[in-house]
Amino acid sequence: MTSERGLNRRLGRELLLQAVYISLAVVVGVYAAAQLMENVLIERALQGEADYYWQREQLNPGGPLPDTKNLTGYSEGMYPGVPADLAGLPEGFHHRDKPRETLTYISSRNGQRLYLVFEVEQVNELVTFFGIVPLVLVLIFIYLSLYSAYRVSRRAVSPVVSLAQQVQKLDPAAPDASLFTLDPKLKADEEILVLSVALQDLISRVTDFADRERRFTRDASHELRTPLTVIKIAVDRLLKDNSLDVDNRETLLRIRNSATDMEQLTTAFLLLARESGQGMAREWVCVNDIVKAELERALIIDPGSSIETEVDEVCRLFVPAPEKVLESVIGNLLRNALAYTDAGRVTVRIKPDSIIIEDTGPGMEPGDVAEIFKPYVSKQRQRGGFGVGLTIVNRLTERFGWPIHVESEPARGTHVRLDFPEARTDPPPG
Numbered sequence: 001m002t003s004e005r006g007l008n009r010r011l012g013r014e015l016l017l018q019a020v021y022i023s024l025a026v027v028v029g030v031y032a033a034a035q036l037m038e039n040v041l042i043e044r045a046l047q048g049e050a051d052y053y054w055q056r057e058q059l060n061p062g063g064p065l066p067d068t069k070n071l072t073g074y075s076e077g078m079y080p081g082v083p084a085d086l087a088g089l090p091e092g093f094h095h096r097d098k099p100r101e102t103l104t105y106i107s108s109r110n111g112q113r114l115y116l117v118f119e120v121e122q123v124n125e126l127v128t129f130f131g132i133v134p135l136v137l138v139l140i141f142i143y144l145s146l147y148s149a150y151r152v153s154r155r156a157v158s159p160v161v162s163l164a165q166q167v168q169k170l171d172p173a174a175p176d177a178s179l180f181t182l183d184p185k186l187k188a189d190e191e192i193l194v195l196s197v198a199l200q201d202l203i204s205r206v207t208d209f210a211d212r213e214r215r216f217t218r219d220a221s222h223e224l225r226t227p228l229t230v231i232k233i234a235v236d237r238l239l240k241d242n243s244l245d246v247d248n249r250e251t252l253l254r255i256r257n258s259a260t261d262m263e264q265l266t267t268a269f270l271l272l273a274r275e276s277g278q279g280m281a282r283e284w285v286c287v288n289d290i291v292k293a294e295l296e297r298a299l300i301i302d303p304g305s306s307i308e309t310e311v312d313e314v315c316r317l318f319v320p321a322p323e324k325v326l327e328s329v330i331g332n333l334l335r336n337a338l339a340y341t342d343a344g345r346v347t348v349r350i351k352p353d354s355i356i357i358e359d360t361g362p363g364m365e366p367g368d369v370a371e372i373f374k375p376y377v378s379k380q381r382q383r384g385g386f387g388v389g390l391t392i393v394n395r396l397t398e399r400f401g402w403p404i405h406v407e408s409e410p411a412r413g414t415h416v417r418l419d420f421p422e423a424r425t426d427p428p429p430g
Helices: 007-059 120-169 190-239 246-272 287-301 323-339 388-400
Strands: 071-075 092-096 102-109 112-119 283-286 308-313 316-321 345-350 354-359 404-409 413-419 424-426
Touching (some): 007 071, 007 112, 102 120, 120 190, 190 246, 246 323, 283 287, 287 308, 287 323, 316 323, 323 413
Antiparallel strands (some): 071 112, 092 102, 283 316, 345 354, 354 413, 404 413
């Protein structure tokens, strides 16, 4: 993966930060040890040398002054005398850098002064040598250990990264379970193998389930067409019988209306049976023509309706879409508006990028508005339907990217706006 948040990048970054932190800790530790040696150990050693000299001088006066490779003692009246640059210094420790780096400790007993001069520069060389060499060895060991840990960790997470890359390549429209077969060269752990097999099984089961659902919806919708057509033809023939009384005629009209509703649902189910809209032919469809046709069809179903209808066209609106999809969406919205309006008006306004359907029905509470796209809710069934039409509308508008907005107030009606982001317009006729 190329993402900055990829597992390999994150792992390498974390191990690099650990190496930097450990290196800083080692360097600071060595530096602190060097300072401790110079500022504490050497000072204590000089004090110890001075105490030892005074004890020896008390037991055997006139003994030799301390004189080693790194330590030189001076005292008044004793060869070679006190250097001029030390004679005026007070008691205590004095650090000098020139002509060479030294640490001088001055003490006195019984009127006699002792000057101990320690060659710090030589000790610093030893500290540097015995400090840098172990430091380098420690850092090399740390870096090799971290690099080894990085290699092992990377091999451990490589199968996970491989699975993530395959997930990115997965085509939701045609998922391929074989993508999750791991390369044997990755030497995946048992847990990763379990994950790989589980993903393959999941993809296979989801694919099979989606295929069965599409086949069932397609076949069921197709098989329903024939009996519905037979019902409508039989009802139309019965309606031609002038001897029917009013009650029987109304019953037959209800049967025909229900058959028409079922036919619309069947058409919508066939559309929804397709996994995506990519395989459906799109063309520039005139929304104005569909609105008028669906409105006329809805009024034919209920010819005795007293509801007034109006189409307000400020333009001719064209949308790139499958015609049947647009018919299903607009038809369901219009039939829903007419079904919920007992008296008054249903107005359709066609705008440059949307259509608005307004009715003067009873309206809804805010809580009911949030439920209208759910199937089988009680308020929709009160009007003789099953609430499936708006569910279909919601699924189709989501699939084709047509935002839908619903506003409603009790006793003031409902306002539905359907937006078409990719629409184009022509001037209105006449």
